[in-house]
Amino acid sequence: MEKIYSHPKSLRNLSTHYCPGCGHGIAHRLIAEVVDELGIREKVIAIAPVGCAVIAYDYWDFDCSEAAHGRALAVATAIKRVRQDNIVFTYQGDGDLAAIGTNETIHAANRGENVCVFFINNAVYGMTGGQMAPTTLLNQKTSTTIKGRDAGLHGYPLKISEMLALLPGVKYIERTSLHSPPEIIKTKKAINKAFLNQIEGVGFSLVEILSPCPTYWGMAPKASLDWIRDTMSKEFPLGRIK
Amino acid sequence: MPKIIIDRDKCKGCLLCVSFCPKKLISKDRGLNKKGLNPVKFSDKSGCLGCALCAIICPDCCIEVYK
Numbered sequence: 661m662e663k664i665y666s667h668p669k670s671l672r673n674l675s676t677h678y679c680p681g682c683g684h685g686i687a688h689r690l691i692a693e694v695v696d697e698l699g700i701r702e703k704v705i706a707i708a709p710v711g712c713a714v715i716a717y718d719y720w721d722f723d724c725s726e727a728a729h730g731r732a733l734a735v736a737t738a739i740k741r742v743r744q745d746n747i748v749f750t751y752q753g754d755g756d757l758a759a760i761g762t763n764e765t766i767h768a769a770n771r772g773e774n775v776c777v778f779f780i781n782n783a784v785y786g787m788t789g790g791q792m793a794p795t796t797l798l799n800q801k802t803s804t805t806i807k808g809r810d811a812g813l814h815g816y817p818l819k820i821s822e823m824l825a826l827l828p829g830v831k832y833i834e835r836t837s838l839h840s841p842p843e844i845i846k847t848k849k850a851i852n853k854a855f856l857n858q859i860e861g862v863g864f865s866l867v868e869i870l871s872p873c874p875t876y877w878g879m880a881p882k883a884s885l886d887w888i889r890d891t892m893s894k895e896f897p898l899g900r901i902k
Numbered sequence: 903m904p905k906i907i908i909d910r911d912k913c914k915g916c917l918l919c920v921s922f923c924p925k926k927l928i929s930k931d932r933g934l935n936k937k938g939l940n941p942v943k944f945s946d947k948s949g950c951l952g953c954a955l956c957a958i959i960c961p962d963c964c965i966e967v968y969k
Contacts, residue, residue, distance in 0.1 A: 663968055664967050664969045666966040679914075680961075685963065874916075881917065882921045
């Protein structure tokens with residue numbers, strides 16, 4: 661009998677601190693699987709964000725760095741420019757990449773830095789207690805929008821991938837989701853494509869991953885996957901953006 | 903015959919694998935694991951397809967699939 665699916669070598673065999681049903685565990689595993697399959701474990705350098713995934717460096721078994729809140733792409737720029745043979749990626753949530761780090765994100769993309777960005781969009785601030793994020797959907801209830809997000813008061817969900825697609829320095833953007841096994845396989849392909857772009861020197865690649873946050877959406881894990889499929893992916897359409 | 907092995911103490915009991923198993927061979931375990939949570943258990947080993955959908959959806963990487 662042959663083992664056809666098990667733990668990737670680049671992911672330490674630890675129990676994560678993530679809540680039951682959280683998408684971060686799946687995203688971490690997919691990145692570790694792609695790193696193993698491409699054989700780049702000795703060359704890859706990850707930049708962890710501030711947010712729920714702040715201690716991602718404890719889970720991945722390859723080189724990682726931490727960045728100040730939102731500054732992952734500034735750190736990635738520096739590392740990639742100094743160590744051009746390394747494969748550098750950032751792993752950032754919506755609060756990190758699309759709120760406090762918007763400035764660094766837009767300028768790194770506009771410079772066309774040859775790095776990969778994995779943007780985990782769960783439409784809420786997870787680590788700090790479920791407050792509204794820039795990507796929170798209209799009418800979505802969070803701990804700071806208790807009657808639902810109101811466009812007049814809080815503005816509209818920020819579509820960072822569509823914004824970045826306008827920049828000539830950006831070479832590849834795809835939005836994928838973790839709501840079902842086929843979508844997870846598509847997400848892995850997108851992660852693979854982003855790494856290959858960097859290896860081939862194509863340029864800035866970003867994969868936006870719609871990820872469930874059952875705790876702060878106030879839903880059971882399966883219901884949160886259904887909410888991505890039925891509601892969130894209408895506001896953030898899946899597929900290749902650039 | 904295909905089978906899966908569940909790391910009982912890593913499982914957080916989110917039950918996503920239960921929802922996605924096409925043969926409904928995974929169920930909630932009434933006993934507690936080291937975390938004090940109800941993990942999942944694999945039963946009726948004869949019907950497993952080895953499709954690995956449970957392992958693909960598992961957020962905690964606690965399922966190994968053999969075929």
